[in-house]
Amino acid sequence: MSLTLNYSWVSAISKAVLWAYLAPMLGRLLMRSLCGYLSAKAPWRSGRVLPFVPLQFKADKTEISRGARQAVAVARMFGAPLQVSYGELRAGVERVKLSQKALFVLANSLNRVAILVAVLFLMSATSKEPTWDPEYVLVTVVGIAFFFAGVVAMKVADRESDAWIAREKDGPAFAACVNALSACGRCAQGRTGILEVEWRVAELARELGDFASNGGRFTDAGRKQDMSRHVAQVQKELLMTTGKLLEEGPAALRDVVERLAMVLDRMWEQRWLRLLDDLDCDEDESVSTPERGPQDKRDAWIVLGGALVAAIGLAVSGSAGVPLSAAVPAALVLMLGPATLWGSRRLGSSPSGLLRAMSGAFDGAAAAGGVNPTQAPPNQGSQGGTS
Known part of the structure; x- marks a missing residue:
């Protein structure tokens, strides 16, 4: 019996270690293969989420047609007629709207499906009554391993969708x-x-900054730097023109229209290094874009990790029979503690906030159990003497 038990444990532990090592690699490989296939097909450019599913979005053609018609008319009215025709302009904007919607749905679906699969594996691993049976330990470890495989796949999906x-x-x-x-x-x-x-011109400047800060579709570092420098000059010129509009009123509208018409024609022709002419060259100018960086992703992973650890802690506590009044404060510490210790100020977490949350959890759990946390427990010894 002892030899059989030991062999069972050795077999279970060996299989558990093997799956714990292979499962995250498998999740990463599958998601990278899927993302590579989608990247090659680029179904979002035709308004589809997946290349083999004929699911298409309907753009608001009335609004797009009205905007394109107004753009062509105002450019002609101020003596700066567009080289792109009304039909091409309308089709181009409609294509952009469709592709952006499809890309948004695809990018958000991949990581959500990955994390859903991860949570399902974790729930299946912790659904049974805990025992020290080797088979149960193996199933639990494999479920947790595939949970981390889903997390790894979600991270790969986030990186690829950002690209x-x-x-x-x-x-x-x-x-x-x-x-x-x-x-x-x-x-x-x-x-x-x-x-x-x-506001619309500022939105254009922001979108140009996002395009330049990501390097566009250029692979050469020098080309990316040229693109970034030129877009910074275009942003400066556009904002200066709208500044004159705010000073002089509608009389300065002609300058704004002329510059916007030139930028639109140059973008249609893909002349990204000559969006405007006669710009002042400044080697020290940099693209103006909303601040996004590694700290945002770090905060997101801190929040996600704290929430997942808290959920795992509650599941384990419930299966072990730990009272809710003790499990809830511990889960709050696991969820809010990482944000308090390592998160940035944008998360709004502080030690005082953590203490207030824990105090509220203690009070709520005690109230649910019918206990006043501020009241001292009765003297068991005196009760026994009086009875």
Whole structure:
């Protein structure tokens, strides 16, 4: 019996170690293969989420047609007719809208499916009554291993989808330029104000900055630097022009329209290093873009990791019969502790906030159990003497 038991444990532990090593690698390999296939097919460019599923989105063609028509009309009205035709402009904006929607759905579906599979494996691993049976230990370890495989797959999906979004950043910039020209047309007709034009041009500058900060589709480092420097000059020129519009009023609208029309034509022709002419060259200029960096992803992983550890702790505590009044504060420490210790200020976590959350958890758990946490427990010895 002893020899059989030892052999069973050795076999279970060997299989558990093997799956714990192979499962994350398998999750990474499968997700990388799927993302590589999707990257080669690029189904979002035709408005599809997957190349083998004929699922297409419907863009708001009425709004797109109206915006394209206004952009063409205002450019012609101010003596800067567009080289791109109305039909090409409308088709281009519609294609951008469809591809952005499909890309958004695809990018958010991959990581959610991966984490859903991971949670299902974790639930299956902790669903049975815990025992020291070798088979139970093996199933539990394999379930946890595939949970981490799902987490690894989710991380791969996030990285690949970020690359897809960065590669398609020229589309939102093109649509933003059409929207800015359309706003100029409405402003010239008195249907909107100057602030709308200023906001639309600022949106264009931001989208151009996002495209340049991701390097566009360039692989050469020098080309990326040239692109970043030129876009910074274009951003400066556009914002200076809208500044004159805020100072002089609608009389300065012609300059804004002329520059937007030139930028739109150059983007249509893919002349990304000559979006505007006669720009002041400044070697020290850098692209203006919203601050996003490693800290954002670090905070996200801190929050996700704390929540997952807290969920695992609650599941283990429940299976072990730990009272809820003790499990909830411990889960709060596991969930909020990492954010307090390693998270940035944007998470808003502090030691005082952690203490308040723990105090509230103690009070809630005690109230659910019918116990007043501020009341001292009765003297068992005196009760026994009086009875």
